[in-house]
Amino acid sequence: MRTSRTFTTPRTGPGAVPRTAPRTPFRVRLSAVLAAVATVGALVTAGASTAQAADTPLRDLAAAKGKVIGTAVTGSKLTGTYGDLAGAQFSALTPGNAMKWGSVEPTQGTFNWTEADQIVAFAEAHGQQVRGHTLVWHSQNPSWLTNGTWTPAQLSTLLNDHIATEAGRYKGRIAAWDVVNEPFNEDGTYRSTLWYNGLGSGYIAQALTAARAADPAAELYINDYNVEGVNAKSTALYNLVKSLKDSGVPIDGVGLQAHLILGQVPSTLQQNIQRFADLGVDVAITELDVRMALPSDSTKLAQQKADFKAVTAACVAVTRCAGVTVWGFTDSDSWVDSTFPGYGAATPYDANYAPKPAYYGIAEALGGTQSTEGCAATYAITNQWNSGFTGQVTIACSGAALSSWHANWTFGSGQVITNAWNATCTQSGAAVSCANASYNGTVPDGGSVSFGFNASWSGSNTAPTVTLS
Known part of the structure; x- marks a missing residue:
């Protein structure tokens, strides 16, 4: 246990x-x-x-x-x-x-x-x-x-x-x-x-x-x-x-x-x-x-x-x-x-x-x-069109647990978040930080939570690396 x-x-x-x-x-x-x-x-x-x-x-x-x-x-x-x-x-x-x-x-x-x-x-x-x-x-x-x-x-x-x-x-x-x-x-x-x-x-x-x-x-x-x-x-x-x-x-x-x-x-x-x-x-x-x-x-x-x-x-x-x-x-x-x-x-x-x-x-x-050791965030693009896309981040833990979380990343291609769900996201320039909602801060050992967002893009839409804090 x-x-x-x-x-x-x-x-x-x-x-x-x-x-x-x-x-x-x-x-x-x-x-x-x-x-x-x-x-x-x-x-x-x-x-x-x-x-x-x-x-x-x-x-x-x-x-x-x-x-x-x-x-x-x-x-x-x-x-x-x-x-x-x-x-x-x-x-x-x-x-x-x-x-x-x-x-x-x-x-x-x-x-x-x-x-x-x-x-x-x-x-x-x-x-x-x-x-x-x-x-x-x-x-x-x-x-x-x-x-x-x-x-x-x-x-x-x-x-x-x-x-x-x-x-x-x-x-x-x-x-x-x-x-x-x-x-x-x-x-x-x-x-x-x-x-x-x-x-x-x-x-x-x-x-x-x-x-x-x-x-x-x-x-x-x-x-x-x-x-x-x-x-x-x-x-x-x-x-x-x-x-x-x-x-x-x-x-x-x-x-x-x-x-x-x-x-x-x-x-x-x-x-x-x-x-x-x-x-x-x-x-x-x-x-x-x-x-x-x-x-x-x-x-x-x-x-x-x-x-x-x-x-x-x-x-x-x-x-x-x-x-x-x-x-x-x-x-x-x-x-x-x-x-x-x-x-x-x-x-x-x-x-x-x-x-x-x-x-x-x-x-x-x-x-x-x-500490976020034992927990990791995975970034995925679930839908994309000419001027925008839908992204999803999944936070999963193994051998550890979280009682709250922040997911952080930096966009590399001018992407801008327009709205988010299951998290509160803020963006300053290219830097993004998303915090848990009141109801999904706990990530148990062996469990995961996900949140999503819509964003605009142009040129390329390279997936960034997400870190947890």
Whole structure:
């Protein structure tokens, strides 16, 4: 299956920092880890196709910007193409479900660390960081916990013991923890949960304090959804973080989940990231996906590319934005289809592990430039008469793919284009440049697109050589 990547930029990164070093920001430790495991990255790509090995992974593009690019993963799938892509493309992994309370302690006092251990070991073997997700949440808790009758003292002990056990197990191996997940309602009030109802809003400070004691090296985050733009919910989160900082409670970052709908990236996203950064905390896009009404088509995929690019670019623009994590990198491993009936295709790769335009949107926002290696354009005259002719250009790819294209050539005999279809063509003197339409920019591996034009001519009508950019 195709796993080629068509963006290039030099590898960069500062010197290595041991995992036992004092706590430093998530975004700083990323590039250090990447530099320390350059040989690991080489080994990962050694078994890939020639085109794949020649391209630069998203993780290296992100490192050049001082950012993390991560993905949520399912531990049992970390083999074959899924494992190859997860290891080669991303600099951080988030266990999608393996570290949630219901997964690790399904029965009180009985623990199952199998999948969580697997993901952490995979990340370490591939020079990746791990984002722990999540220690305290209202959902996916074991029934013994949610159905129990607890006094505040008992609940407080359960909270402290769980954090000490889980964060302590992975001490020094987790770059950042989503310590508290989704504490707010949409209007900015506190969500009614086991923790809030039993302990009041103070459970948040308690959890953060316990996490710091369990793993002093990990960055500690509060994570929530629908807080990407400036609104009542994000303002409540802002006020909470400010209050925690003012009170000396350990809080290092804010996670903006970014489960978005096609075409609805908040216009205030970068402004919102910056205002949290101005509080002196890091910000991370932690669970990015962009769902669309099914079936997908070229217009929707083009908009999705623009959305992924806009979110990534907003993070790149703010120094204290640590990076972006996509919530699953392939449509076959996405939660969206089962959660939002009629919606899907929300990730950067399709179900067959082929990169979608969204992948290239991320790469472009990280400074990547598209390579046309493996793709070629063929020029043909399909009809000719005394004063004019019809031409056609076909762009085909093999072992590579394009998310957009420009076809360029220079006429040698005074030809002048009069109109074009399936492309936007401009001509200056003899030089012609034709760009894809909104609906046909994607050329998949093994696929092709064509566009045509009418033009005038006199004398001879020699076919030019077409180049791609």
